[in-house]
Structures are given as structure tokens and as C-alpha cells.
Amino acid sequence: xxxxxxxxxxxxxxxxxxxxxxxxxxxxxxxxxxxxxxxxxxxxxxxxxxxxxxxxxxxxxxxxxxxxxxxxxxxxxxxxxxxxxxxxxxxxxxxxxxxxxxxxxxxxxxxxxxxxxxxxxxxxxxxxxxxxxxxxxxxxxxxxxxxxxxxxxxx
Numbered sequence: 001x002x003x004x005x006x007x008x009x010x011x012x013x014x015x016x017x018x019x020x021x022x023x024x025x026x027x028x029x030x031x032x033x034x035x036x037x038x039x040x041x042x043x044x045x046x047x048x049x050x051x052x053x054x055x056x057x058x059x060x061x062x063x064x065x066x067x068x069x070x071x072x073x074x075x076x077x078x079x080x081x082x083x084x085x086x087x088x089x090x091x092x093x094x095x096x097x098x099x100x101x102x103x104x105x106x107x108x109x110x111x112x113x114x115x116x117x118x119x120x121x122x123x124x125x126x127x128x129x130x131x132x133x134x135x136x137x138x139x140x141x142x143x144x145x146x147x148x149x150x151x152x153x154x155x
Contacts, residue, residue, distance in 0.1 A: 063080055083122045091115070
């Protein structure tokens with residue numbers, strides 16, 4: 001009789017442990033599911049980080065940064081925006097060309113670099129002497145980058 005009671009007691013304990021484990025497992029699964037739904041809902045509210053900007057959006061960002069850094073007037077900002085939009089349209093035209101030979105690619109890149117320098121000169125013409133000093137310092141700060149060194153091809 002004692003062994004039967006001990007056996008029933010052991011079975012009861014085992015059943016309780018299994019039931020508790022199942023409940024715990026389902027509670028964890030539910031919590032994870034709820035958490036993933038919350039994250040998904042938050043993701044819908046947040047703007048995507050990897051969104052590609054259009055040419056105009058990039059120009060607007062650059063003009064906003066220049067306005068903040070150089071204290072541009074509205075007239076200067078509008079003129080610089082126009083200059084940058086013109087340059088971006090020419091740049092897009094150059095980049096649209098497909099299946100170019102190596103020499104043609106070199107020519108296109110040289111043309112883009114020349115165009116970039118001309119764009120910088122136009123921007124400098126719009127700025128006041130104080131703004132030019134700040135702008136020149138910004139250009140010199142970018143001097144270490146690949147494209148600001150005046151990219152040259154190996155011959």
C-alpha cells in the first residue's frame with residue numbers, strides 16, 4: 001500500500017511538473033510573440049534608415065547644412081540650391097551612360113571633376129568673404145577623401 005501511495009504521489013508530482021513546464025513554455029512563446037508584434041508596429045512608425053534619397057532631397061540636405069554652418073540668407077540658399085540641382089542633373093546624365101570603354105570612363109570622370117570645381121567656384125561667388133573662409137575650411141577638411149584629391153588614373 002505504501003509503495004502504491006508513493007507511486008501515485010510521484011506520478012502526481014511528475015504531472016504537475018510537466019504541466020507547469022508546458023504552461024511556462026506557452027507563456028514564454030506568448031511573450032515573444034507579443035514582443036515581436038510590438039517591434040513590428042514600432043517599425044511601421046519609424047522611417048526606414050536605409051531609404052535612398054532623391055537628388056533633390058540630397059541637395060536640400062546639403063543646402064540646409066550649409067545654411068546652418070555658413071548662416072546663408074534665403075537668397076543665397078536658393079541660388080546654391082539651383083547650382084547644386086544643375087550639377088546633379090549633369091552628374092546623373094554622366095552616370096546614365098552605359099557600356100563605356102575605359103578611356104571614355106576616364107573622360108567622363110575628368111569631366112565630372114571639372115564640373116565639380118566649376119560648381120564650387122559658383123558657390124564661392126555667391127558667398128560673403130566670411131562665409132568663403134568657412135566654406136574653404138570645409139573643403140580643406142574634406143581634402144583627405146578620395147574624390148576631393150582630384151582623382152587621377154594610373155597610366
